[in-house]
Amino acid sequence: MLEIKNLYAKAGEKEILKGINLQVNAGEVHAIMGPNGSGKSTLAHVLAGRDGFVSTAGSVLFEKKDLLAMTPETRAREGVFLALQYPVEIPGITNTYFLRAAVNAIRKYRGLEEMDPMEFLPWVREKAKLVSMDQAMMSRSVNDGFSGGEKKRNEILQMVVLEPKLAILDETDSGLDIDALQIVAKGINALRNKERAMLVITHYQRLLNYIEPDVVHVLFDGRIVKSGGKELALELEKKGYGWIEEEVKSARPVSVA
Amino acid sequence: MKTEGNAIRDLTTSEYKYGFVSEIEADAAPRGLNEDIIRLISSKKNEPGWMLEWRLKAYQHWITMKEPTWHNVHYPPIDYQNIIYYSAPGAKKAGPKSLDEVDPEILKTFAKLGIPLDEQKQLAGVAVDAVLDSISVATTFKETLGKAGVVFCSFSEAVQKHPDLVQKYLGSVVPYGDNFFACLNAAVFSDGSFCYIPKGVRCPMELSTYFRINAVDTGQFERTLIIAEENSTVSYLEGCSAPMRDKNQLHAAVVELITLEGAEIKYSTIQNWYPGDKEGKGGIYNFVTKRGHCRGANSKISWTQVETGSAITWKYPSVILEGDNSIGEFYSVAVANNYQQADTGTKMIHRGKNTRSTIISKGISAGHGQNTYRGLVKIFKRATDARNYSQCDSLLVGDLCGAHTFPRLEVSNTTARVEHEASTSKIGEDQLFYCRQRGISTEDAVNMIVNGFCKQVFNKLPMEFAVEAQKLLGMNLEGSVG
Numbered sequence: 001m002l003e004i005k006n007l008y009a010k011a012g013e014k015e016i017l018k019g020i021n022l023q024v025n026a027g028e029v030h031a032i033m034g035p036n037g038s039g040k041s042t043l044a045h046v047l048a049g050r051d052g053f054v055s056t057a058g059s060v061l062f063e064k065k066d067l068l069a070m071t072p073e074t075r076a077r078e079g080v081f082l083a084l085q086y087p088v089e090i091p092g093i094t095n096t097y098f099l100r101a102a103v104n105a106i107r108k109y110r111g112l113e114e115m116d117p118m119e120f121l122p123w124v125r126e127k128a129k130l131v132s133m134d135q136a137m138m139s140r141s142v143n144d145g146f147s148g149g150e151k152k153r154n155e156i157l158q159m160v161v162l163e164p165k166l167a168i169l170d171e172t173d174s175g176l177d178i179d180a181l182q183i184v185a186k187g188i189n190a191l192r193n194k195e196r197a198m199l200v201i202t203h204y205q206r207l208l209n210y211i212e213p214d215v216v217h218v219l220f221d222g223r224i225v226k227s228g229g230k231e232l233a234l235e236l237e238k239k240g241y242g243w244i245e246e247e248v249k250s251a252r253p254v255s256v257a
Numbered sequence: 258m259k260t261e262g263n264a265i266r267d268l269t270t271s272e273y274k275y276g277f278v279s280e281i282e283a284d285a286a287p288r289g290l291n292e293d294i295i296r297l298i299s300s301k302k303n304e305p306g307w308m309l310e311w312r313l314k315a316y317q318h319w320i321t322m323k324e325p326t327w328h329n330v331h332y333p334p335i336d337y338q339n340i341i342y343y344s345a346p347g348a349k350k351a352g353p354k355s356l357d358e359v360d361p362e363i364l365k366t367f368a369k370l371g372i373p374l375d376e377q378k379q380l381a382g383v384a385v386d387a388v389l390d391s392i393s394v395a396t397t398f399k400e401t402l403g404k405a406g407v408v409f410c411s412f413s414e415a416v417q418k419h420p421d422l423v424q425k426y427l428g429s430v431v432p433y434g435d436n437f438f439a440c441l442n443a444a445v446f447s448d449g450s451f452c453y454i455p456k457g458v459r460c461p462m463e464l465s466t467y468f469r470i471n472a473v474d475t476g477q478f479e480r481t482l483i484i485a486e487e488n489s490t491v492s493y494l495e496g497c498s499a500p501m502r503d504k505n506q507l508h509a510a511v512v513e514l515i516t517l518e519g520a521e522i523k524y525s526t527i528q529n530w531y532p533g534d535k536e537g538k539g540g541i542y543n544f545v546t547k548r549g550h551c552r553g554a555n556s557k558i559s560w561t562q563v564e565t566g567s568a569i570t571w572k573y574p575s576v577i578l579e580g581d582n583s584i585g586e587f588y589s590v591a592v593a594n595n596y597q598q599a600d601t602g603t604k605m606i607h608r609g610k611n612t613r614s615t616i617i618s619k620g621i622s623a624g625h626g627q628n629t630y631r632g633l634v635k636i637f638k639r640a641t642d643a644r645n646y647s648q649c650d651s652l653l654v655g656d657l658c659g660a661h662t663f664p665r666l667e668v669s670n671t672t673a674r675v676e677h678e679a680s681t682s683k684i685g686e687d688q689l690f691y692c693r694q695r696g697i698s699t700e701d702a703v704n705m706i707v708n709g710f711c712k713q714v715f716n717k718l719p720m721e722f723a724v725e726a727q728k729l730l731g732m733n734l735e736g737s738v739g
Contacts, residue, residue: 050690076696088691091682092709101705102695109696141709158695 001026001197002067002166007058009046016042018222019058024166027194031208031233032201034219035241040201041085043219044170047199048082049075062166076102077109079165083155083172090142095154098142099124099161106162124161131157131187149180156187167191168199173207185210205237218244285475286343292316295444298343302413302447305420315433315443322437329629329661330569330598332505332542340507342445344475386411386450386466398462405461407491408453412480415451422453426484430513430550430577438509438571439546442478446511449479454489454520463719465494468510476507483513485520487553492523494722505533505568510545518553518580523561525718526574527726530566532733537596537625540568547574551583551609559586560603561717563726565733568597573631575604578612578640585614588714590726592733593626593658602632602663607643607673616647619711622658623734629661638669645675652710653683654703654734682710704731 002024009017016039024030034040045053047060049072060067067075090098104114115123128138131153143151152172159167169188173181188211192198200211208216208230216233218226220241225248226232236244286297295316299309324335385397386409402409408419415423433443450466468479485491508530514522524547533540543566549558560574570593576585587603605614620628634645651660664677684706692702708715708727715723 048690048694050694051686072690072693073696073698076694082694084691084694088685088687090688090691090706090709091680092712093705097709098692098695098705101697101701102692105696105698105701162695 001063002199003059003061005059005061007043007046007055007060009042009053009055011042011045011053015056016222017046017055020219020222020224022217022224024197024199026165026197028214029192029198029200029211031213031216031230032199032219032224033203033205033216033233033236035245036203038219039222040203040219041170044082044168044199044201047075047168048072048080073105074109076162076164077106081159081162081164081167083152083159083167083169085171085174087143087146087151087155089144089146091144093142094139095142096121096124096138099158102158102162127160128157130160130190132183133157148175149177152176152180152184153187156184160187160191163191165195166197166199168201170201171203172200173202173204181207182210205233208233220244220248284345285341288341289338290316290340290342290445294342298445298447301343301345302416304416307420307424308416311428311433312444315440316445318434319437319440319444322434322440324437328571328600328631329627329663330571330600332569332598335505335507335542337441341475342478343447345447386464387469401461402464405458406455407458407460407464408451409464410451412446412449412451412482415482419451419453422484423451423482426482426513426515428513430515430548431511431546436546438544439511442480442509442511442546445476446478446480449481449510450483450495451481452483452491452493454483454485454491456486456489458486458489460489460491463492463494465496467496476509478508479510481510481512483515483522483524485514485516485522485556487517488519490521490523492525492719494525494527494719496527496529504539506531506541508541508543508545508567510547512545512547512574514547514549514558516549516551516553516556516558516580516583519555520553521557521559522549523559524549524574525722526560526562526564527718527722527729528562528564528566528570529729531568532566532595532597533568535595535624537568540597541566542569543567543571544569545572547572548604549574549576549585551576551578551580551585551612553583554580554609555582556580557584557586559584559588559717561586561588561714562590562601563714563718563729564589564591564599564601565729567599570597570599570601573602573604575606576614577606577608578614578643579608580612581609582611582613583609584612586717587614587616587618588717589618590621590711590714590730591619591628592621592730593623593628594733595624595626597624598627598629600629600631602630604633604635605645607634607636607640607645609640611642612640613643614645616645616649617713618647618649619714620649620651620660621654621707621710621730621734622651622660623654624658626658627661628659629663631663631665633665633667634675635667636670636673636675640670641672643670643673645673647675647677649677649679650710651679651681652707653681703734707731707734 004020004022007017007020032040046055055068100120107114213230216228217224286294295312431439433440454460516522530541530543551558558576564570578585585605591599591601593599603616618630622628630649636643649662662679666675689699689702715726718726
């Protein structure tokens with residue numbers, strides 16, 4: 001589904017990604033871990049097409065299409081979803097209205113009929129239950145005055161409603177207490193199926209107790225330096241990122257990057 | 258991929274869509290202002306002596322006045338002697354008697370603006386008075402209104418046909434010496450609209466005036482007077498536009514509204530005068546005095562304005578709440594894009610008991626635009642149990658614009674309840690990215706955010722105009738982001 005080949009990218013003027021190779025197939029959940037500044041969020045933003053994050057070499061194919069050539073909205077309509085680490089507030093637009101606008105923009109792109117409010121409301125209410133979001137929160141402006149946990153739950157609600165093919169979760173667990181973490185994990189797990197792929201970006205192993213990954217990658221200095229099964233996450237939890245750094249440093253003279 | 262700065266700068270690339278010039282022969286006065294010009298205007302309109310006297314008194318007062326400087330708008334000094342104070346399209350006599358006599362070019366001009374004046378295409382249920390430069394060129398649906406006893410005509414016609422009413426009410430809300438621009442208007446006003454709704458009559462249709470400045474170097478000084486007798490109601494809407502010219506043009510209008518006991522006037526404005534180009538060259542200086550007087554008990558005056566045009570907007574539609582239990586409302590959306598400057602707001606003067614007022618002001622600043630809200634809520638000692646609620650919200654698009662709020666409260670009665678809320682928010686690149694990441698295009702995202710911001714005000718416009726206002730706003734901000 002997602003094929004990243006030798007991807008180099010800049011955030012602003014600074015080169016952050018230095019040759020990422022990654023293949024994610026439908027139905028798989030990949031965790032991307034790594035210390036701060038290793039390029040995790042940059043990777044997420046390059047994939048979503050955010051301004052200021054520019055790829056300088058390499059390619060990204062999404063369902064065999066050139067993802068990097070698409071505008072952010074086209075990527076979304078094609079089925080790429082990014083749950084932001086810092087969800088944005090939009091005063092004056094209710095959560096429900098925003099969700100319907102997004103759903104209809106995507107439906108229109110796919111040649112489906114747009115949903116009217118009468119149809120949309122009961123449908124979205126059902127989805128909201130999954131992340132324990134009540135009607136009052138649905139009628140409030142998008143993320144406006146939401147707590148950190150509420151914002152993250154709102155991201156997951158959007159994901160559940162938009163039913164993406166590829167979901168990228170950028171540090172969705174950061175700043176969550178244990179209850180909120182469980183709600184968020186429940187929403188994510190509900191969406192796991194054979195057709196859908198997920199890229200779970202996280203600093204800690206904690207989230208992976210709830211969302212079991214198929215593959216764990218360690219990102220360091222803009223490259224994936226180690227990949228393995230879920231046990232790799234546990235090892236990182238125990239030993240920290242220091243030993244990876246050592247490994248990479250001792251190996252570096254050999255590599256011709 | 259676009260950089261952040263670029264995307265925001267693009268917001269200011271919209272073009273003014275009403276900027277064409279019509280080739281219409283005009284009968285214009287020489288430049289400058291003196292008593293002779295005023296006598297000329299008065300004689301062109303064949304006015305009675307009392308009208309000329311009033312104008313001359315205003316002029317004598319005006320020359321003693323100084324242009325105000327307290328506002329938060331900046332412009333080079335206006336040379337009042339270099340303005341043409343009277344320009345009438347076509348015929349050198351008074352306005353045309355029927356549509357057949359109207360110059361086809363004029364009809365075309367209004368048709369281009371979406372204001373059809375020929376009978377077949379008239380807007381259903383809306384009577385229109387069309388004012389080009391200084392002259393009212395056509396008023397539609399006169400007969401239908403006549404049957405209901407409603408008088409809706411040009412101001413000049415009212416001076417001829419209803420002199421008693423004009424004499425009784427003219428200047429009774431905005432006296433000629435009220436302020437510099439109102440005083441200038443009193444001396445040189447050339448036309449405008451006049452409405453009179455008799456006792457107990459609910460006006461059967463929306464009344465509407467469309468103002469158009471066409472001729473070069475002219476000022477437009479119109480005057481509107483609306484009188485709602487006891488227990489009558491009327492909804493009135495004005496729209497305006499002007500050609501694109503690289504010189505600034507002055508527009509100084511006066512509007513007076515009077516409601517007697519139990520009467521209600523709803524006055525809506527969609528102001529789209531030429532705002533100047535992207536560099537701030539040209540555009541209309543819009544210095545307007547609008548005031549309503551709730552003279553009778555239980556009466557109501559409601560102002561709704563959508564101000565998208567003009568290089569400078571300077572207006573404070575106000576209500577004097579004289580009658581007990583009277584209600585004043587002000588709903589405003591003001592846009593300042595590119596180099597536009599808007600200094601607008603309202604005054605709610607509570608004099609009667611149990612009077613109520615509501616102020617909802619929404620300012621949108623984009624490009625290098627500067628948007629100022631200026632308001633006064635004054636509660637007199639005898640205004641027991643008066644209430645006011647004010648809400649002033651500002652929306653910023655980009656980093657180069659500004660929003661300013663100057664609310665003023667003067668309360669002299671301890672039973673008063675006055676509330677003021679204010680907020681400032683910004684359409685940022687992060688919000689737009691967020692919307693786009695959810696599949697919503699940049700344009701739809703901006704429209705959605707701006708319309709969400711203005712919803713409270715648009716809801717107050719007559720339905721068909723609410724749609725117009727949304728479109729206009731979309732157009733004025735088109736391409737402003739991403």
